Amino acid sequence: MKVTETLNEGLKRKLNVKIPAKHLQTRLDAKLGEVKEKATIKGFRPGKVPLSHLKKVYGRSTMSEVVQEEINKSVTENLEKREEKAAMQPKIDLDEEKSNIEKVMDGVDDLIFDISYEILPKIKLMDFKKVEIEQPVVDIEEKEVDTELERLYLNQRQYEDKGDKGVIADGDKVGLNFEGKIDGVPFDGGKADHSHLVIGSGDFIPGFEDKLIGMKKGDKGVINVTFPKDYSSDKLAGKDATFDVEILHVDAPKEGKADDEFAKTLGLDDLAALRTAIKDQMANALNSMGSQRVKRQVLDALDEGHKLDVPEGLVEAEFNAIWERVTHEIKEHGKSFEDEGTTEEKAKEQYGRIAERRVRLGLVVAEVGTVNKIEIAEEELQQALIAEVQRFPGQEQEVYDYYRKNPEAVAGLRAPIFENKVVEFVTELANKTEKKVTREELAEMIKKDEEDDDVPQEHNH
Helix, strand or coil: EEEEEEEECCCCEEEEEEEEEHHHHHHHHHHHHHHHHHHCCCCCCCCCCCCCHHHHHHHHHHHHHHHHHHHHHEEEEEEHHHHCCCCCCCCECCCCCCHHHHHHHCCCCCCEEEEEEEEECCCCCCCCHHHHEEEEEEECCHHHHHHHHHHHHHHHHHHCCCCCCCEEECCEEEEEEEEEEECCCEEEEEEEEEEEEECCCCCCCCCCHHHHHCCEECCCEEEEECCCCCCCCCCCCCCCEEEEEEEEEEEEEEECCCHHHHHHHHHCCCCHHHHHHHHHHHHHHHHHHHHHHHHHHHEEEEEHCCCCCCHHHHHHHHHHHHHHHHHHHHHHHCCCCCCCCCHHHHHHHHHEEEEEEEHHHHHHHHHHHCCCCCCCCCCHHHHHHHHHCCCCCCCCHHHHHHHHHHHHHHHHHHHHHHHHHHHHHHHCEEEEEEECCCCCHHHHHHHHHHHCCCCCCCCCC
């Protein structure tokens, strides 16, 4: 086998390989020798079929196997010899000018082909002790606990029927039928039978709840509202609508307050225990938000600290996956890039940068994990699988079977666990300082982080 390097630019490599016809013929004879012992051909005793006859019957098909094996072998051997790792499956191109494939199959011409590939870059890891991290810290004030306690009480409070003549007032719980229409035509998701709504909760479209005040059981009417411009459904956002409503019952909240007795209905000893539980829950939520913010800082530092070339093929594959989801999302909502305040060209540039960042971080995170022997325990993977299964109530077995039969899906669960462990590793070594922020400031930081890397999510189920 003769190998000539014809391209070595950046991460791109191209090798021209020549395998002599004589070598291919030797390999063919060896393979046919194996076939000879097992071949059953009419007119010949087992094991006594002449090699010349075997070549007539099996020659070309067996030579095809030999050629494929030699190509695969040459790829593996050359990468090992050169101590290179291909970023993706190398591309094989037969040199049709120098190698006539028909003659190769007949065993009279050399096999000449090119191996084109990109290598994974060599990564020199940065000093993680130089990574600067601001750990956001939010103090929970008692008035915030008061607000959360009040919200919890209102959600859990009991109601009693106001009777046939009871008029709807702020704070009442109303049972009603409704059907929404735009230009007189009912729209999807706009109808409900015996729905429940607490007046003043803000759970419905702005203005809807207020216009129910004063109605009573049995009343029917039409309510005019306008959907908010930022409404979740693009088809309804900013649209004027009417709702035909029928009041089924009106319930007033029972007298009471958030006290020891209320705490006991929730399984706690007293109000103090309930306040502690609320505070702990708020702290856990804030800690989770803080960890999310720290993770972003670590990933930004890893991206900034490793300015390396990344394989174009990997970036292109990542971009294509992102772009497919983006265009699907745009089409699904009946929008255009202009509706989103951009153009297709600018969107491609943005997502191109995101794709390159993701590939670079993927390579760096993998290297950090490899160098520092960071591994995922089977128990951690099982916990992630259980958590994923629990996201689909009623479909648990179906989701479990999906992951059991799809190794790629399991790899999708493994990746974020591995990334989080690498982030934790770097965080431990980093230079950390605490920064006092408000809940609102922390939420704004996270919102901005998410907008900077905003890509529609892929749904597997």
